[in-house]
Amino acid sequence: MTLRFSVPRPLAAVNKAAALWKPVMRRLSTLVLLILCLSVASYLITHYLQSRKSVSTDNAYISGSITTVSSQLDDIVMWVGADAGDFVTAGQVVVRLDGGTPMNKLDRAKSELAATVQLVAALKQRVQRQQAEVRQAQASYELARNEAQRRNKLAARGMVSKEERDIAVLRQREARAALETAQQMLAEATIKAGHMPIAEHPQVRGAAALVRGLFAEVNKGAIVAPVSGHVAKSFVSAGDTIKTGQPLLQLVQLDQTWVEANFKETQLQNLRLGQPVEIISDLYGEDIVYNGEVIGTGTGTGSAFALLPAQNATGNWLKIVQRVPVRIAFTDAQIRDHPLPIGTSLAVKIDTSSQDGPRLSTTPATHSSDVSGVYNYWRAGARDMVEAIISDNLPSAQDDRQTHQVAAKQLSADQLAAKK
Numbered sequence: 001m002t003l004r005f006s007v008p009r010p011l012a013a014v015n016k017a018a019a020l021w022k023p024v025m026r027r028l029s030t031l032v033l034l035i036l037c038l039s040v041a042s043y044l045i046t047h048y049l050q051s052r053k054s055v056s057t058d059n060a061y062i063s064g065s066i067t068t069v070s071s072q073l074d075d076i077v078m079w080v081g082a083d084a085g086d087f088v089t090a091g092q093v094v095v096r097l098d099g100g101t102p103m104n105k106l107d108r109a110k111s112e113l114a115a116t117v118q119l120v121a122a123l124k125q126r127v128q129r130q131q132a133e134v135r136q137a138q139a140s141y142e143l144a145r146n147e148a149q150r151r152n153k154l155a156a157r158g159m160v161s162k163e164e165r166d167i168a169v170l171r172q173r174e175a176r177a178a179l180e181t182a183q184q185m186l187a188e189a190t191i192k193a194g195h196m197p198i199a200e201h202p203q204v205r206g207a208a209a210l211v212r213g214l215f216a217e218v219n220k221g222a223i224v225a226p227v228s229g230h231v232a233k234s235f236v237s238a239g240d241t242i243k244t245g246q247p248l249l250q251l252v253q254l255d256q257t258w259v260e261a262n263f264k265e266t267q268l269q270n271l272r273l274g275q276p277v278e279i280i281s282d283l284y285g286e287d288i289v290y291n292g293e294v295i296g297t298g299t300g301t302g303s304a305f306a307l308l309p310a311q312n313a314t315g316n317w318l319k320i321v322q323r324v325p326v327r328i329a330f331t332d333a334q335i336r337d338h339p340l341p342i343g344t345s346l347a348v349k350i351d352t353s354s355q356d357g358p359r360l361s362t363t364p365a366t367h368s369s370d371v372s373g374v375y376n377y378w379r380a381g382a383r384d385m386v387e388a389i390i391s392d393n394l395p396s397a398q399d400d401r402q403t404h405q406v407a408a409k410q411l412s413a414d415q416l417a418a419k420k
Contacts, residue, residue: 055271056349059323060261060279062340065369067227069249072220073097077240082249084234088225091374095236095248099221106214110389113207117393120201123193124395130186137179144168144175199390208386215382226371229253232342254339259292259328261348262302264321271297272357275350277328282345290334294350296327297360326350 075097082094151168154160194201199208229251236248259279263271271294279290301322303309328348340346 053353054349054351055263055267056347057261057263057267058345058347059263060259060328060346060348062257062281062342062344062346063260064252064254064257064342065227066232066342067229067251067253068247069094069223069225069251070245070247071095071097071223071242072244073099073102073217074243075099075101075221075241077236077238077242080234080236080238082225082231082234084231086231087229088231088251089228090225090371091377092225093222094225094231095223097221097223097242099218102214102217102221106211106218109207109211109214110385113204113211113386113389114393116203116207117198117390120193120198120204121393121395123189124198126189127186127193130182130189134179134182134186137175137182141172141175141179144172148172198394199387204390208390211386211389212379212382215385216378219378219380222377223248224374224377225249225251226374227251227253252342254341255336257335257340257342258295258330259346259348261326261328261346262323263326264323265301266321268297268324268326270352270355271326271350272352272355272359273297273361274357275352275354277351278349279328279330280347281340282347283340284338288334288338290330290338291332292328292330292348294326294357295329298325298327299360300324 077095078098079096080094081092081096082088088094148165148168148171151160151165155162155165198204230253231249232252233250234248235246235250236242242248259277273294273296275294277292277294279292280286281288281290301324303322328350
């Protein structure tokens with residue numbers, strides 16, 4: 001006995017429709033797969049062509065000069081005028097120290113300078129006294145010489161005894177010895193006093209230098225900011241006892257920053273100085289695009305300058321692609337309108353289509369940083385103060401000039417007499 005089943009008409013219609021759509025779906029899937037393959041190929045080709053004209057990395061950060069303000073003295077902090085986040089200008093006082101010890105040293109040095117000026121002035125006066133003694137000895141010698149000559153003439157005629165003649169000759173010798181002694185003492189006094197003005201005497205100049213140095217030490221009690229910028233960190237509070245060289249503040253100039261981009265060594269083949277750069281920060285996102293240019297490439301990888309460099313000659317070796325720092329400068333005003341903190345993460349893209357620039361700079365550096373003008377206050381007024389101390393302890397300028405003129409004339413006369 002055979003059983004037969006009949007298929008309902010609606011189910012048969014569905015099977016017939018599915019059989020008709022199978023070729024269509026097969027063609028549609030093939031078309032979609034083809035479009036997908038073409039899209040991937042197009043993307044890869046475009047990326048390859050673009051990569052030949054540009055290199056990019058997100059291993060980039062904002063760098064800048066961090067200026068550390070430190071103390072030049074061992075002292076107590078009496079006042080602090082800036083804290084983290086504050087903006088300070090170059091030359092602005094940020095910390096004041098007690099300054100009592102340097103002030104006491106300065107007072108002693110000023111007294112020593114005054115005493116030294118008086119001592120040198122006394123040496124000048126001693127020269128005048130010795131000159132008078134030389135003139136007196138010269139007169140005594142001439143008198144004894146004339147007397148000896150007369151006695152010799154009279155003794156030749158038999159008018160005086162030999163004893164009287166010998167006494168006259170002996171007195172002449174004594175007077176000559178006294179004159180030579182006076183001349184030697186004058187020469188010694190002249191050497192000590194010197195022929196220069198009192199203010200130029202070595203002892204006075206040494207004491208004046210000490211005063212100027214301690215004057216600067218006193219002014220160092222007012223610590224200023226060497227550059228204009230923001231206080232990044234503060235390590236000091238009022239009342240702290242600090243040592244020489246101890247860091248007090250750290251300043252950052254956000255308008256003078258640059259980019260340190262660490263590229264793989266395989267990306268540096270077409271890199272040249274002067275190539276344009278597009279910079280995007282994580283802070284502002286793609287809404288703010290900075291423009292820059294390559295201004296320098298590193299002369300060594302990061303591992304080459306590490307505290308503990310890799311020792312590839314020993315043990316097992318594993319090759320790792322090294323990274324080389326590339327320095328990029330901002331070329332537009334965006335960095336002023338949208339400043340970036342030090343250490344901010346960046347993504348950079350360098351257009352390497354232009355190959356006109358060199359790989360490394362071959363021209364001498366022309367830029368420099370100079371803050372010497374900020375510290376002129378250390379010695380400002382020191383020279384005037386020294387000149388005032390010297391002037392207050394000097395004899396009159398006219399007497400000083402006369403002393404030098406008389407000393408020069410007397411020295412010349414003594415030299416002529418010694419030659420005779």
